[in-house]
Amino acid sequence: MIIYSPIDGDAFTSITECRPRTCFLMTQLGDPVPPEVDVIRSQLQNVLTNFDMQLIDATTQITGRDFLLKIWRMIASIPLAVGVVCKGMPATTVSNIFYEIGVAQAMGKETVIIKTPRTRVPSDLVRTEYIVFDNRLESSFSKYLESFFSQAVHYETVADQLEKNPLLAIDYLRRAYLISGNASLQVKARAEFSTAGIKERAKNSVESLLANF
16 A cells, blocks of 8 residues: 655555554544543543453654644554544534544544544535444444454455455455554555565565555
């Protein structure tokens, strides 16, 4: 997969960090944080811990550089992006959350929206299945994660069934690895790369960057 910088439109030609079994939370982070967000975050953390997953957000990493570029790189590094929206959030905050959801989906990440009752979502996402914040949130999110982990098996199967399409196979193996953290998928990707007749490419070529996860 080629990832283009949102700053200048140029392709990234450096290795993108991998954070397997990590969830990127997109919600209001600046004060005043709605009390519902604090409750939702706490419950998500409980469930993710049970599934041996890490929770991060935009404040997890301080780079001292462009904030938008940091968000893009963080999203590129993870398998799951969760957007949390509440009624009464500033319009600018909600816009940022759905922009980041779009970025995640364009990068092939698994995404899910958690919203409080009566919170409206953009028309482009009205058909999207979301999770409502109520007393069943932890149970609902746990069920979602069960289907999330099953995607790793699906992506590995797709990679195994592809013929004469090494780059796509490697990309599916990378997606499966990010979800599961299974190191054997890294071995499979390198084997796919070494037998594809492209191992002489430059170290920063699309093929080399894709296989080096």
